[in-house]
Amino acid sequence: MFGIKDIFTTINLLGGIVGICLCIDGQPYWAGVSVMLGYLCGDTLDGWVARRLGTSNEFGSEFDTIADHTSHVIAPAAIVYTVYKDVGILPHPWSKVLAIALASSLIIAVSVRHARNIVAPINFKGVWSGLPRSVLGFMAIGYCNAQLAAYAPGGWWLGVVLIPAMAIATLTYLPFPSHHIARGHYWYVIVVIVITFVLVIGIWILYPNFGFDVLFFFMAGYSMSAWMSLSPDERKAYAKAVQETKLLARAQRPAHRRRVPRELDKKHSEEHERAGAVADKDPVEVTG
Numbered sequence: 001m002f003g004i005k006d007i008f009t010t011i012n013l014l015g016g017i018v019g020i021c022l023c024i025d026g027q028p029y030w031a032g033v034s035v036m037l038g039y040l041c042g043d044t045l046d047g048w049v050a051r052r053l054g055t056s057n058e059f060g061s062e063f064d065t066i067a068d069h070t071s072h073v074i075a076p077a078a079i080v081y082t083v084y085k086d087v088g089i090l091p092h093p094w095s096k097v098l099a100i101a102l103a104s105s106l107i108i109a110v111s112v113r114h115a116r117n118i119v120a121p122i123n124f125k126g127v128w129s130g131l132p133r134s135v136l137g138f139m140a141i142g143y144c145n146a147q148l149a150a151y152a153p154g155g156w157w158l159g160v161v162l163i164p165a166m167a168i169a170t171l172t173y174l175p176f177p178s179h180h181i182a183r184g185h186y187w188y189v190i191v192v193i194v195i196t197f198v199l200v201i202g203i204w205i206l207y208p209n210f211g212f213d214v215l216f217f218f219m220a221g222y223s224m225s226a227w228m229s230l231s232p233d234e235r236k237a238y239a240k241a242v243q244e245t246k247l248l249a250r251a252q253r254p255a256h257r258r259r260v261p262r263e264l265d266k267k268h269s270e271e272h273e274r275a276g277a278v279a280d281k282d283p284v285e286v287t288g
Contacts, residue, residue, distance in 0.1 A: 003053070004049060005053065008041075008042045009043070012038045012041075012064075013066075014038060015035050016034075016074065017071075017075075023079055023081070023082040026082060028145060031078065032145045034075075036215070039071070043067070046064060068133065068134065073106060073107055079141055080106065080144055081102070081103040083099075083144040084099035084144075084156070105164045106136065106140060110133045116171075120246075123245070127230070128175070128176040129174075130172050131172070142212045142215035143212075146210075146212050148213050175227055175235065175238045177227075199218075200215055200218060
């Protein structure tokens with residue numbers, strides 16, 4: 001059951017575990033480094049290894065989901081708490097209350113999104129519904145460890161608005177294209193992706209103090225512009241898929257709460273049988 005591909009998933013998970021431990025020691029910067037190393041050395045490779053070896057299975061997808069939730073949600077939330085409890089924008093003990101609230105917003109939002117996507121998945125290949133949890137986590141890590149965060153308009157108060165706003169974006173049905181899109185990405189999208197990886201890694205090597213500033217900049221850029229890589233027809237098809245899913249979700253309500261037309265209930269049953277339990281996950285949740 002546990003195979004070679006799962007070793008890389010374990011590396012991703014360890015990045016989050018070490019990051020949480022470093023937060024306990026009051027080292028949010030190195031906690032962020034640990035999470036990103038786990039992502040680069042583990043999460044970016046486990047899906048590729050599984051496909052190359054032909055060893056994709058349900059265990060691997062479930063393990064990957066748990067690892068991503070730990071490393072890309074819980075560990076970033078720990079970093080948010082560690083930073084905000086000490087920035088001093090509120091007197092004690094309210095600074096800790098604020099830090100707990102900000103950290104909680106990440107974990108709660110992503111947990112709700114995950115449950116929603118299991119119960120009522122949007123069956124549209126290559127598009128994530130709502131801001132992906134990895135992007136949310138990396139934006140939070142990038143902002144909290146950015147050298148320029150304290151000098152941004154509003155200082156650390158900007159994050160008090162930004163972090164919950166990102167969490168809310170996770171709960172929306174806004175489309176975010178993934179690397180599993182049915183057609184190949186447009187050439188200019190591929191160029192942007194390559195430039196992003198090269199610049200982030202290059203800045204981290206040459207100017208490590210500003211590595212998280214660059215990470216935040218590119219994650220914010222993706223969050224605001226990713227939809228532009230979808231064609232008008234793809235956006236319309238995605239919107240239709242969302243509406244169909246919402247209708248099917250209503251059909252799942254207990255009979256005493258809502259009367260459902262017989263033909264809609266039949267359609268839901270056929271759709272659920274066709275999709276299956278494993279297909280209930282969106283692509284990024286499975287392959288990272």
